Amino acid sequence: MAVLWSDTAIGKGEIYERYRRGGRWAAAVKGFARREFQLVLLRRMADYQPDLVAEAVRSVGASRTEMREVNARWQRIVRSRTFPRGRARYEAVLGPPAGTREQRIGDVVCEAAWWPPFALWPDLRFEILAGPGGAVLHEWLVRDDEAAAPELASVEDLRPWGCVVGDLERCFGAVRHHPGEVPSRWRVEFTTSDGESYVAHFVWGLLQQVVSVG
Secondary structure, eight states, X not given: OOOOOOSSOOOSSSSEEEEEETTEEEEEETTOSHHHHHHHHHHHHTTTOHHHHHHHHHHTTOOHHHHHHHHHHHHHHHHOSSSOOTHHHHXXXXXXXXXXXXXXXXXXXXXXXXXXXXXXXXXXXXXEEEOTTSOXXXXXXXXXXXXXXXXXXXXXXXXXXXXXXXXXXXXXXXXXXXXXXXXXXXXXEEEOTTSOEEEEEEETTEEEEEEEOO
């Protein structure tokens, strides 16, 4: 079976179908592709930046109701006992990854896989990190290799949706990472050259807000 992966949903019907690709079984979710996955990412960002999310939702021709419904469907997929897990879950909606690489964390060998940038964030790509058993340990937006990083000379340059975690690390040196209360959230503590301390809040790796902590 040939599958054309695009920014448009594959169609309606059963939740997914299985097919052979490269000598192994893969899955394709019906009615759920790159456009819908962007809505999943936006759903959590709405807690911080509802106005930016509302504009983004309109730009992909969706509504807040559709965003909530798509997110609820993704949660059912994530919790399903029968749906493929690990990298295969993301391939079912995003297609084959654009690239993979080995990544070591201490003595543990992991695999990073990433997909081409989305229409909403053309300079960013979605990346997952899978452990030795294939379980996804982390997932977020990172700056694409071909994209220029923003100039972040001061905390005033840290605008919502203007940078990812790696950009902040590059510009502010030593930082302290803290996982959020849910998997999509991440907090980074950093100190500016004048000694002021801040916490940057990220959702799916994209900056949402910066809070002064003294």
